[in-house]
Amino acid sequence: MSTTITDLNYLKIVLETALLTAQEPLTVAQLKKLFTEDIKSALLTELLEDIRLSWRGRGIELVKLASGWRFRARAEFTPYLARLNPEKPPRYSRAVMETLAIIAYKQPVTRGDIEAIRGVSVATSVMQTLLERGWIEVIGHKDVPGRPWLYATTRKFLDDLGFVSLKDLPPLADLGTLVVPESTPQEVGRNPADETSPLDDEADNLLPVAE
Template structure:
């Protein structure tokens, strides 16, 4: 099998898969006749070949997948005009704390936010597949430790937590939460520089600030 044929096989598998495929699974397509480096090289060539199309080949936490480019979203939304799930300020603030401070207990989150966190908020994020319990802190009551999941990274189009926007930049954190609020598992991608919609919302930056002003925590208090 030559490289062109191998790329056709990879392309077909990725197009037909509902989930990202890791390199180890893609090697199975070739009965392990191709090494991991060879498969990655073919994937890189495929990326270049799709560079000027409406779809792009990307690597996320769970593997490789095809997804629509951000520029296509306005058009694709016309096929499915229903609104994506909306998340409360409390949910987004809680998720931001977990993403940047993980692993974190409910007590850690409440200390940072300055208000109690409803158990339903954590359940909503768990049901969405964005957070999970990874253990318990060895202290009184052994509180659960929460961390983000591979699904969280996949939905943002990221390979690892290292690719999260730097925590010291409120504008980037605002874009992160804006992406999360409208995330589509099949199409989501973290906004890059130049995407001004989220940053243009002055309230968005406040959502991700770990040290909320007293007036804002008062608004969130039940």
């Protein structure tokens, strides 16, 4: 079937189909590949906003995340969906959450920077947990003797929290409840020796970093 860029309703159907069947968020640049015509990014963004409005009030919503656009279930319906998959997500230890918070609000940081703030050493298992979860990544080396790795949060971290950029990060005290539901019993990356390192003294200094 032949279509032109003036057939906006058809273009929106194509966009909806791609987004509903995609496993990951799609950027505007990726969505442009759906069409042979040279469709401007501004027009696609306008169509995406129209689609978002047309789904308002339904159980599924179109959202813009750090990695692109995607459909997802509205938060108020997740308790119903959880009954189809009763397996609980893992609960992360305080050491993991404190380390994640430091990286999120002070990035880029080295492991030594994290240890200086927490006041205790950071276990390798803690860093590995965050790396495997896809929430942090190595972005380079600090220009000091030894050239330690610099860590920063990823787009997946923002996607999982439902944010577009680091500017959307909540107050530090709320970060843990967003990442880990209180009802999840299993703890990952837990080391009893790490549980005695409160972050409270640093909370006022950990502010979101502008992108």
